[in-house]
Amino acid sequence: GAVVSQHPSRVICKSGTSVKIECRSLDFQATTMFWYRQFPKQSLMLMATSNEGSKATYEQGVEKDKFLINHASLTLSTLTVTSAHPEDSSFYICSAQTTDGDEQYFGPGTRLTVT
Amino acid sequence: DQQVKQNSPSLSVQEGRISILNCDYTNSMFDYFLWYKKYPAEGPTFLISISSIKDKNEDGRFTVFLNKSAKHLSLHIVPSQPGDSAVYFCAASGRGWGKLQFGAGTQVVVTP
Numbered sequence: 001g002a003v004v005s006q007h008p009s010r011v012i013c014k015s016g017t018s019v020k021i022e023c024r025s026l027d028f029q030a031t032t033m034f035w036y037r038q039f040p041k042q043s044l045m046l047m048a049t050s051n052e053g054s055k056a057t058y059e060q061g062v063e064k065d066k067f068l069i070n071h072a073s074l075t076l077s078t079l080t081v082t083s084a085h086p087e088d089s090s091f092y093i094c095s096a097q098t099t100d101g102d103e104q105y106f107g108p109g110t111r112l113t114v115t
Numbered sequence: 116d117q118q119v120k121q122n123s124p125s126l127s128v129q130e131g132r133i134s135i136l137n138c139d140y141t142n143s144m145f146d147y148f149l150w151y152k153k154y155p156a157e158g159p160t161f162l163i164s165i166s167s168i169k170d171k172n173e174d175g176r177f178t179v180f181l182n183k184s185a186k187h188l189s190l191h192i193v194p195s196q197p198g199d200s201a202v203y204f205c206a207a208s209g210r211g212w213g214k215l216q217f218g219a220g221t222q223v224v225v226t227p
Contacts, residue, residue, distance in 0.1 A: 036217075093159070108157050
């Protein structure tokens, strides 16, 4: 089956610093990737839709200047959490949609802890 | 505003018995529903889906039922196995596939 990887799997950073999370589709091309966030014991919340070669579309309440998304190729999207604060600590998951739109595959997630 | 709701945070079932997970939704524009299974520290993996034009879809031990008038769907796992112990998320999508709205999840524990 299709594989989506995320790097790093776990990161700890200090408050005020920026962290970049990569999402890669390893064996297929993904025109569209999605970024989700999951707080403990809560559902996955869609943050933004990332389209290759264009600006990301953010969900209501998600600060686009804080969560920078770049989708520079058909296999890579990055999420940069800028000026991270402890309340940004969460589990971030990406998913990649096949170009025919039939399937969506999730990455393993990145655990971000901001101290 | 939570458009997809899973009101049971946990479910314990004996091995070999049936697990029934429930999901309710509020948005009548949803036309595609999916169930995902998630282990700790891993991303969700797709389990089974159903489109709004159907009321039942079966795949091996997993069956999803959709009641559009009640805006309710359920996932049946039979027989339940210890490896089924995980968190199960219900998700819904509007026309065109893509953006998913997730429920809060149900933790299933299958006991020997």
